[in-house]
Amino acid sequence: MNLPEAFSDKMRTLMGSEAFAALADSYNRSAYKGIRTNTLKMDNGRMRSLFPFETKAVPWCPTGFYIGGDVRPGKQVGYYAGLYYVQEPTAMTPAEALGAEPGDRVLDLCAAPGGKSTQLACKLNGRGVLISNEIVKSRSAVLASNMERMGIANSVILSAAPDKLMAGFTGYFNKILVDAPCSGEGMFRKDPDVLAEWQPERVIQCAARQWEILKTVDQLLAPGGELVYSTCTFSPEENEQIVERLIATDRYEVVPLALPGLADHGRPEWAATGERRVAGTLRIMPNHVAGEGHFVAKMRKLRDAENADMPVRRSKNKKRRSIWTRPAKKERADFHRFLKETALSLPDKDLWQAGDKLFAAPEGFAPRRLEGLKTLRFGLELGVFKTGRFEPAHALAMALMPENGGRRHEVTSADEAFAYLKGEPLRAAGLRGWTAVTWQGYPLGWGKASEGVIKNHYPKGLRIMKK
Numbered sequence: 001m002n003l004p005e006a007f008s009d010k011m012r013t014l015m016g017s018e019a020f021a022a023l024a025d026s027y028n029r030s031a032y033k034g035i036r037t038n039t040l041k042m043d044n045g046r047m048r049s050l051f052p053f054e055t056k057a058v059p060w061c062p063t064g065f066y067i068g069g070d071v072r073p074g075k076q077v078g079y080y081a082g083l084y085y086v087q088e089p090t091a092m093t094p095a096e097a098l099g100a101e102p103g104d105r106v107l108d109l110c111a112a113p114g115g116k117s118t119q120l121a122c123k124l125n126g127r128g129v130l131i132s133n134e135i136v137k138s139r140s141a142v143l144a145s146n147m148e149r150m151g152i153a154n155s156v157i158l159s160a161a162p163d164k165l166m167a168g169f170t171g172y173f174n175k176i177l178v179d180a181p182c183s184g185e186g187m188f189r190k191d192p193d194v195l196a197e198w199q200p201e202r203v204i205q206c207a208a209r210q211w212e213i214l215k216t217v218d219q220l221l222a223p224g225g226e227l228v229y230s231t232c233t234f235s236p237e238e239n240e241q242i243v244e245r246l247i248a249t250d251r252y253e254v255v256p257l258a259l260p261g262l263a264d265h266g267r268p269e270w271a272a273t274g275e276r277r278v279a280g281t282l283r284i285m286p287n288h289v290a291g292e293g294h295f296v297a298k299m300r301k302l303r304d305a306e307n308a309d310m311p312v313r314r315s316k317n318k319k320r321r322s323i324w325t326r327p328a329k330k331e332r333a334d335f336h337r338f339l340k341e342t343a344l345s346l347p348d349k350d351l352w353q354a355g356d357k358l359f360a361a362p363e364g365f366a367p368r369r370l371e372g373l374k375t376l377r378f379g380l381e382l383g384v385f386k387t388g389r390f391e392p393a394h395a396l397a398m399a400l401m402p403e404n405g406g407r408r409h410e411v412t413s414a415d416e417a418f419a420y421l422k423g424e425p426l427r428a429a430g431l432r433g434w435t436a437v438t439w440q441g442y443p444l445g446w447g448k449a450s451e452g453v454i455k456n457h458y459p460k461g462l463r464i465m466k467k
Contacts, residue, residue, distance in 0.1 A: 001027040006200050007185065011234060014270060019287075026287040031190045034089035035073050036115075037063040038082055038150050039122045041401070041442060050078055050440060059261030061092040063122065066290065077417040081442040082149040082398055087115040088190065090284050090291030094230040095119035097257055097282070097296050098177050102127035103363075106175045107220060109162060109213070112139035114146030116179055121152040129362040130155040131173075133165065137374075144376045145462070151399040153380035154362035160373050162216040168369035171304075174225040176217055180210045182231040182238050186293020189286065207237040211245065215310045218251075221301050226255065230296045236270035239295040240278040244271045246299055247278075249310060255298040256280035264288055266297070324367040327353045331385055338383070338390040342434050344406040349382075358382045358390070394459050397436050397443045407435045409447065409454055420444060423463040426454040 003024060012020040035055070037047045044063060048055055053071040058064030066089060073079055073086050095116045100106050100123040108117045111132035121130055132147065132155055134140035140159040147155055158165070183203045184194035214229065221227055229246075231238050243266070246252040254277045266281035268274050281297035327335070332351070335358060339346065349360035352367055360380040361367065367378060381393040400406065409428045411417045417439045420426055426437065431449035437458075438444065447454035 001188065001195070003027065003188065004195070004198050007198060010200075014236070014267075022287040023285065026285075027189045029189070029286075030069055031292065032089055032290050033067050033069055033071065033073075034058060034087055034092070035065055035067055035084040036061065036087050036092060036119060037065075037084055037122075038118070039063055040125070040151055041081075041083055047078075047084055050083070051076060058089045058092060060259040061089070061096050061119075063119075064089055064092045077414050077421075077439050077444075078442075080149070080417075080421055081439055081444055082151050083442060085115060085118045085146070085150065087119075088292055090286075090289060090294050091115055091232075092119065093259060093262070093282070093284060093294060093296050094177055094179055094228050095123070096259060097230075097298050098123075098175055098226065098228040100124055100175050104128045104175045105173050106130045106177070107165075107169070107173045108132045108177045108179075109217065110134065110179050110181060111157075112136065112143040114143045114150075116177055117143065117147060117155065118150045118152065120177065121147070121150065121155060124154060126154055127363055128154065129365045131158060131165075131169070132156070133158040133160060133162070135159060135161055140376055147377065148395045148398055153360065153399045155377065156362065156365070156370065156375065156379065157377040158370070158373050158375055162213055164373060166216065166219050167372060169220050171220070171222045172369075173220050174222050176221050176225065176227045177230070178213060178217055178227065179230045180206075180213060180238075182206050182210070182233040183235055184232055185234045186232040186284075186286070186295075190292055203233075203235045203237055206233070207235070207242065210238060210242055214242070214246065218301070218305070218310050223301055223303050225301050227252075227299045227301065228296065229299065230294060232292065232294050234283075234293055234295075236267070239283075239297075240266050240268070240271040240275075240281070243278050243281060243297045243299070244273060244275045247275055249305070251302050251305060252299045253302060254278070254280040255300050257282045257296060257298050262289065266295070322368070322371060323354045324370075325353050327351050327358060331358065331390075334385060334388075334390040335382070338392065338434070342392075342407050344400075345404055349380075351382075352378070354378070356385045357393075358385065392434055392446055394445055394457075394462075397445050400436055400443050402441060407431060407433065407449075408438050408443075409435050409449070410438050410441070411444075414439075417444065418464070420447070420456060420458060421462075421464050422466070423456050423458055423460065425456050427452060428454050
């Protein structure tokens, strides 16, 4: 691989000729592929028993596995059932480092395409709330689709500039993950476009942007809360020197990181002042591990600012009339009639309505915090009210577990599953009404049965063209 000359000169000076030669050589190897079990639906043993490809454990992620470069995990029925997430192995480190637990209030600030958010959701295990934000609208749609496929019910997906979150979330979160936009030097092997676009000036621009993002994050994180800041670059300006600036506020401390299989740490000599505490961060070097390049730092906020040492300009959200209401008696009756007719058993939900759509809120979360924010998904979308009836949402099907019961049609083969995913009707005797179509017991979506045929209700935008 032909690396940019300015990048090579800089890294050779920082690392020394021998170490840089090993790093440069790693770019000539093939990229690594991985998957991660969706523990909201199954455990590792069950996941590995269902799929034909060989796996090898990822040391730093208990639910992560390497797979062969010739494997196409996105072409398996289990992918569409949301049983695993396809993710580069070293990209699993930031969410592991954050250590989210059930009941936490978590923000994934730069969340698309969803690998870290889905991993955090597994950590929460349905408890607490996960706010997943992606400012780029096209990427936020991909994020929403991935979260839905994985059956995540306690998340809110936003597409907003970070400073706009302060109106509803100042001091709200106790865990925040910032996988910051960066110069991407660790991705040269995986993404040729990043290599082609790299320039020294981009490093400086990214560092300035990262600091502006963290100034907003400082307002969103509660004292005692923890922040994981990560990048996929090697540049000290975007890594050690950013952490160094946070330490200099005297309101953050480094939480030393140690993850299995990762031995490289932050380099104090690469910090502007030689700050030794940056040695508690992680550097993930592709010449030392099977994966791409990353930097991960964990910080604990000690207290709020007593003065404006990290001033941030706050954007005003447009005031709009709230779209959120409690469902009326008639709508509640229609929803409960649907549950009865389909024999579905759902736990008590905190129900909210926006227009004709019905949602179940995340634990202890009210939608008033979302006023003025572009909200793509709120909790679990249950369905939509039509004249005199209720129609279930695809998201509800993907969140169903065996204990929820309900009318179901189990496909008998992968061919039948792919026929459903292409939008074809299915044959099924003895069923009538809304039916969850399942594979190995895991829902793929809805159908509506009548006279021996299940009419396909798999979303048209998700349908596949071929097996």
